[in-house]
Amino acid sequence: MKTCLSAAKPTTQQSKMTTCNDDAGAKKGDERKAFMKTCLSAKPVVAAEPVTQQGKMKTCNADAKDLKGDPRKAFMKTCLSASK
Structure with missing residues (x-):
């Protein structure tokens, strides 16, 4: 058949x-x-995986490597709460 x-x-x-x-x-x-x-x-476009909280933390920590004290706290708060 x-x-x-x-x-x-x-x-x-x-x-x-x-x-x-x-x-x-x-x-x-x-x-x-x-x-x-x-x-x-062309290579197929792969849909980006959603950013996890752990991924955000890793990225934000890398971006804030030169900051210390209150400026770092403020940056991390803003960075982690941003939707990516």
């Missing part, structure tokens, strides 16, 4: 091809070829 391939989830390459075709728009000829080659060979 054969299965219908169109009902299957598209592969990453097929999804990339669809996206690149949409982005190519009205480009034609050599311009389109060059665009498609670049688009299809």
